[in-house]
Amino acid sequence: MSIRELIVSKIKDGTVIDHIPAGKAFEVLKVLGLTGKEGIRIAVVVNVESSKLGRKDIVKIENRFLSKEETDIVALIAPTATINIVRNFEVVEKRKVSIPKYISKLIKCPNKTCITRHEGIETTFETLDSSLRVRCIYCGIELSYSEFIDLILKELSKS
Ligand code: CTP
Numbered sequence: 001m002s003i004r005e006l007i008v009s010k011i012k013d014g015t016v017i018d019h020i021p022a023g024k025a026f027e028v029l030k031v032l033g034l035t036g037k038e039g040i041r042i043a044v045v046v047n048v049e050s051s052k053l054g055r056k057d058i059v060k061i062e063n064r065f066l067s068k069e070e071t072d073i074v075a076l077i078a079p080t081a082t083i084n085i086v087r088n089f090e091v092v093e094k095r096k097v098s099i100p101k102y103i104s105k106l107i108k109c110p111n112k113t114c115i116t117r118h119e120g121i122e123t124t125f126e127t128l129d130s131s132l133r134v135r136c137i138y139c140g141i142e143l144s145y146s147e148f149i150d151l152i153l154k155e156l157s158k159s
């Protein structure tokens with residue numbers, strides 16, 4: 001039994017987000033829209049030993065099986081994260097998060113003259129992985145990943 005298993009036990013069913021850079025677990029939960037008020041059990045482990053990362057965080061969400069579409073947004077915050085789907089105590093699926101090509105709906109465009117602010121159009125941002133930036137497909141404004149994440153977290157904390 002490894003040290004981390006002493007801290008939090010295995011789950012029967014659900015999603016384990018592993019290999020999160022140390023200190024990022026709470027942002028990961030926020031960007032997934034999980035507040036703790038859903039009534040499901042969530043274990044958050046921070047700053048545990050990892051052979052690959054030195055220190056890492058882990059999030060265990062019981063009885064929720066998060067899809068690729070739901071979890072890929074995590075890649076902007078925690079590009080090293082792996083998603084483990086657990087059924088009856090076994091990891092039945094393991095995948096790396098990957099930055100989506102397009103990210104829709106999550107935020108308003110910060111450009112006040114952008115058409116999406118006036119025509120009630122849902123926003124779509126294209127990710128430019130070469131420069132770690134996103135670009136509004138309507139007005140072309142660019143944001144760094146961290147500016148984009150800050151806006152997403154701000155937007156989510158409003159609702
Ligand atoms: N896990 C869990 N409950 C289970 C099975 C696994 O909470 N019933 C957790 C483990 O504690 C680990 C993660 O899910 O944090 C992945 O499990 P596993 O694939 O067994 O671990 P490793 O082989 O160490 O994973 P990796 O190769 O991705 O580092």
Ligand code: ZN
Binds near residue numbers: 110111136139141
């Ligand atoms: Zn725009």
